[in-house]
Amino acid sequence: MPQISRRRVLSFIPAVGLLSVADPARAVTTTPTRSLAEAAADHTRLLANTVEMFAGQAESNSRPEAAGKLATIHQTARSRLTAMDNAGNGQLFAGQQLGSDETNLRSAYQFLYEIALATATPGVDSELVGDIGVQRRVIDGLIWLHDHHFGDQEQGYYGNWHVWEIAIPTHVSKTFALLAEQVAEYAPGLVETYVASLDAYLREGKDGDVDLDSRFHTGANLADITANRIIQGAMLGDDARIAKAVDDQSTVFATIDPYNLQHGNTDGYYEDGSFIQHHSVAYTGSYGKGLLTRVVQSVKILDGTSYASGGELVDVVRGWVVNGFAPLIFEGWMMEIVKGRAVSRTTTGYTDVGVIVEAIVDLADYLDGEDARDLKGYVKFIRSTSRTTLNPGSFVSPVSITRYADILADDAIPAADLNPAERSVAFNAMDKAVHIRPGYAFALARSSDRISKYEYMNGENLMPWFQGDGAYYLYLSGQDQTKAFGVDYYTTVSPYRLSGVTAPVEERSTVPDLYGRFWYENPDHPLGFTSSSVSQNTYVYFPTGTNGYSGGATLGTYGVAGMVQSDDVPYADKQAGILPEDFVAYQNATSTKSWFMLDDEIVVLASGISGQSGRDAVTTIDSRIAGTGDDVVVSGARPDGSSWSGPGSAKLAWLRYANGTEGVAVGYLLLGDASPVNVDLEQVTRSRRAVRVSNPDTQVSKKVFGVSVSHPAGEGEASVAYALVPHADEDRLQAYADGRLSVLVNNPRLQAVKHTGLGMIAANVFADGWHHAGHVAIHGPASVIVRERDGIVTVAVSDPTMNRAEISIVVRGRPLTLESADDGVDVRPAQGGIRIDVRTREAYGRSFTARLRRR
The missing domain is CATH 1.50.10.100 (Chondroitin AC/alginate lyase)
Structure with a gap:
């Protein structure tokens, strides 16, 4: 990019x-190059652009395509005015008590904006357009809110900081832009008063302005804050404010x-x-x-x-x-x-x-x-x-x-994906991977000591514990994804049985259940646990793992990824005596995992699996949801070729899930010396509030299909190997008996597979030193893909630890000559083959490739 x-x-x-x-x-x-008139023209244009963006222009608003949007704007404004008419004591809008709930205060400002917006929509046949009385009523509302609830920064700033520093300023700034003329005439000085208060609420800022060293003034938050300050600067005629905001926003x-x-x-x-x-x-x-x-x-x-x-x-x-x-x-x-x-x-x-x-x-x-x-x-x-x-x-x-x-009406523009039909993307900087093929997409979530295992906050995502532990999502073409994933997936699938996850067998409690509030409170502790403190982020909201190995390589449209599953920082620091006694931290399971993303298959290897501390563990191969009336069929074959139908528990060569109603299917190959799998198909009914406190209390019923492998504590560290085969029918699954796909090694030091149809060996090396996968020797840790077709050998190498200076591999066999290589790749002869040295220092997981030819 x-x-x-x-x-x-x-x-x-x-x-x-x-x-x-x-x-x-x-x-x-x-x-000397800029006059007062030029500056004023800039401010006028900036405000006009803002109004046009939100309220439209006469030309756009006359188009039938915009009619529905504009009707909604005006209908919403009328309902807000009615709510103002019916407001009770201490309320600006009926039903919204102010003074202790920051969300109600935010809504009050939002409602004022929505009324102002309707009055500023040009070309709309509505009594609200240009209504000075309504506009002044909005301004009166702004004055009242400031006088009673916003102007006193000591009394304010309860609840979520985002409301005070971003949400309310956004609504206020847009409202001022929409009503600029009336504000200047009817309430001179109001903009200056509000901006002074808005600046005062930037408590993590510097002198009432953005501080790029603040942890709150980054990314999307920074863009929000600075966009508001640009509008405020135009209202004030303050070039310096605008320019500083533009500069700050440019850093994103x-x-x-x-x-x-x-x-x-x-x-x-x-x-x-x-x-x-x-x-x-x-x-x-x-x-x-x-x-x-x-x-x-x-x-x-x-x-x-x-x-x-x-x-x-x-x-x-x-x-x-x-x-x-x-x-x-x-x-x-x-x-x-x-x-x-x-x-x-x-x-x-x-x-x-x-x-x-x-x-x-x-x-x-x-x-x-x-x-x-x-x-x-x-x-x-x-x-x-x-x-x-x-x-x-x-x-x-x-x-x-x-x-x-x-755009839709322009026949000269063909519909075309920005993705090629086949694409494999290693988002190693955020420990994610995406693999795209015609008919499906596979998305993988990992974590590390750099990237959080999950995010919980404010009663949202209540049971997130394993979402970054190798959870994956197989999206099948042609299906309405709301019927396969989204909130209903997390509502009805057990948080311990997300697809791809290895979890210990134990029950965990949500943050509200543990502490009676949405966060852990202990301001007297040296770490200072308050609702938005650094410690709250580190230990409650989005903790990272403690493993350094999480990454992978891509070779053209193929990918490999690996991860060492670890405990998170809260558990490690609780054991070290850093956290308070009443802070609850859970121990994880451990495993070493690899994902090999090919054409027709995604191969998954896991080894070194342990529930730790005498606990059993379970690895979930897949969990899928279906409508309660869907035609779901589960079939399979035992290693001797005899047929099997589920649900139940059995040792299988392959398994197939098919939803005839949705027209989708997934096959599962059990590779190597496969353990018995547990296949479940049950109806689950649960409220969407199980995963988010503020969700509507809607009861969701789904058929939940699950296939998993149990790892009893008494049997020591376990391993499992399998492949997902999207859209597979039974004949296709039976055909894998030809051995085209095989596991070369599956242990905590090395995981490698071979696909003869693709001419490919792919491996993750987790340990130091030299390790062998077929005719490829790798000095680990490393992620490697080697493919040979028609005498051409292509190689991809990456550093999944992100801290190695160099990785070396040796490809053995007939002599090879270099055709091309990325910068940082050196090739030289080695005994029985050719050695490739890759300088991976500060590459941050990037893949390096080389192309060689057999002589």
Whole structure:
């Protein structure tokens, strides 16, 4: 993806911005190249762009495609006005008591914005448009809220910091922009009063402004805060404020270099397309889409002003879409592995992608030629493959709705995926992998001492414990993914039986059950446990693992990944006496795991499995959900070839799950000396509140299919080897008896497979020293893929520990000559073969490749 450094970002900031940033007290209007009139024109244009983005323009609002959106805006405003009419004592809107619940205060500001928005929609036939009385009523509401609930920073700031520093400022800033003329006439000084309070609430800032060293002012949060400050600066006519906000926001475009962190910040986009927020959470599907939306909105707001950035920044955002988002979207569904706590919400998946589509639609408007055409084609592709109708009425901007309609109506733009038909992506910077083939996509979630095992917060994602322990999701083409994954998957599938997970046999309690609140409270402890403290993040909200091995390699469209399953930091530090006695920490199971992502198969090896401390463990091969009335059939064959039908427990050569109602199937090959598998098919009914406190109390009933292997404590460390075969029928599964797929080694030091049909050996080496997989010798730790076809040998190598300086492998057999190699790869003869030395220092898990020819 396009890469950009912090220094390069600064080169794109207009000179007007750099002058102000260099000396914020110095007004831009003092420079000889910029007059007061030019500055005022910029501010006017900036506010006009903001209003146009949210309220539309006369042309867009006259289009039939925008009618539904505009009708909703006005209907919502009328309902908010009715709620104002019926407000009780101490309320601004009926039913919302203020003074102790920050969510109600946030909603009050949101409702005022929604009323203001309706009054500012040009070209709409509505009594609300331009109604000065309604607009002044909104302004009175702003004044009342400030006087009674927001102006006193000591009384305020209860609950979630995000409400005070981002949510409320967002609604206030947009409302001011929509009502700029009336605010100036009816309530002069109100903007200055509010901005002073907004600045005071930036308690992790510096002198009422963004502090790039603050852990709160990063990534999507930084984009939100600075976008608001840009609008505020325009309202105040404060060039220095705008320029500082533009400069601060520009830092989110810089690719994170883990070996040269700026301001200690790990949040943002990485070279391999990964996105991290909260310093260690893989978050493309939640905060990442929020950042995408905000920066594209900023591009629109700044368009035509002296603050507008160069086209290279737009190209960076295009790279985010192509390499960061597209691999994670399957037929219009955002994959589970990058959503953090948002996996427990009822509006994820297709809804997530609708937000991204709006950003892509607007981004394409700032690109030319093939880049614009590709993005527009991708918009059409998402619409054509999604199993739910994308609703443009959910877009923020009426203008975006009409742009979307124009794209769909343009027959010269073919629908086309940004992903090639076959793609394997190693998001090693966030410990994730995605493997795409026609008909399916496989998504894998790992963790390490760099990346969190899960994210829990604020009563969301209540049972997340194993989501980063090798949990995976096999998405099958043609299926409505709400029937296979999303909130109902987590609601009805046991948290201990997520697909791919090895878990100890024990019951755990949620944070609210453990502590009676949404967090662990102990402000008197030296670590200072409060609701948003660093210790709360480290030990409760998103703890990392303690293992350093998590990564993998890609060779063309093939991939391999490996992970050492570990305890998390809370358990390790509890054993070390660092945490309070009443803090509850759970010991994990241990295992060493590999995933080999091929064409028709995903092969999984696990070894060194132990529940620890005398506990049994269970490895779940797969868990799938189906409707209670779906035609689900489970069949299989024993090692002697005799047929078997489930559910039940048996030693099998293969197993097949088929949902005839949905038209999908998955086969499972049990490889090597397979252990007996347990096959379950049961109906489960549970409330969606089991996974998120604020979800509606909706009872969900599903058929839950599970296939697992038990590991009794008394039998020592165990191993398991199997392959997932998407869309397999029984004949295809029986055909694997020809031995084309085999396990070479499966132990805690080395895991390797061979596929004769592909001419491939792939391996993960977990231990130091030389290890042998077929005719390949590897000096570990390392991830390696070697493929030989028609006398051409291709090799891929990566460092899954991310701290090795060099990795060496030897490929034996007939002599080889080098045809090409990446920088950092050296090739020389070795006894019986050829030696490849790869300089992996500071590569952060990147794959290095070489191409050789047999002589």
